Amino acid sequence: MGIDVGTxxxxxxxxxxxxxxxxxxxxxxxxxxxxxxxxLATLVGETEAVEVIVGLPRTLxxxxxxxxxxxxxxxxxxxxxVAPIPVRLADERLTTVSAQRSLRxxxxxxxxxxxxxxxxxxxxxxxxxxxxxxTLAGGRAxx
Numbered sequence: 001m002g003i004d005v006g007t008x009x010x011x012x013x014x015x016x017x018x019x020x021x022x023x024x025x026x027x028x029x030x031x032x033x034x035x036x037x038x039x040l041a042t043l044v045g046e047t048e049a050v051e052v053i054v055g056l057p058r059t060l061x062x063x064x065x066x067x068x069x070x071x072x073x074x075x076x077x078x079x080x081x082v083a084p085i086p087v088r089l090a091d092e093r094l095t096t097v098s099a100q101r102s103l104r105x106x107x108x109x110x111x112x113x114x115x116x117x118x119x120x121x122x123x124x125x126x127x128x129x130x131x132x133x134x135t136l137a138g139g140r141a142x143x
Contacts, residue, residue: 001025001049002126003040003078004092004118005057005071010036011118013126014047019133022126024119037074041081049085052078055092055125092125099124 002022004011010028015021026043030036044052054075057067064072072089079087099120108116 001044001047001052002122002129003052003054003074004121004125005054005067005074006030006118007067007070009118010040010074011120011122012040012043013119013122014043014049015126015130019130022123022130024116024123027116027118034077037077037081040078044078044082044085049082052082052085052087053090053126053129054078054087055121056089057092088129090125090129092121 001015002013004013008030010030012025012028013022014025015023025047028036028039028043043049052075054071056071057065059065059068075087075089099117103117103120104110
């Protein structure tokens, strides 16, 4: 499962059982009460996720800013709820920008993008992770 952490909304994506293709799943609204963490933990169970990938939005200077710290905190809180399922952080610089470009190229109007941009960013995070994992596994098998 892939997660794009935002201040208002959290995009969630899942993959097929073979870990080949990431698809949008849901957008979860952040709540001060922590209700979003309960929903994310429920989604982990419902999708039978074997791993959770949370996007880490480092700055272009490769630093951890407030958004990255927020993602780290959410990942830690979620990990406590879904253990022993691993929750990992993955670099997600520019995934939202990339998702916006893809949606625009697909003909989605700017005003309609807000509803799906978080899920699209979560798909980009998870797909990059799946592709990287597959490449590394292939390299080991060949080498």
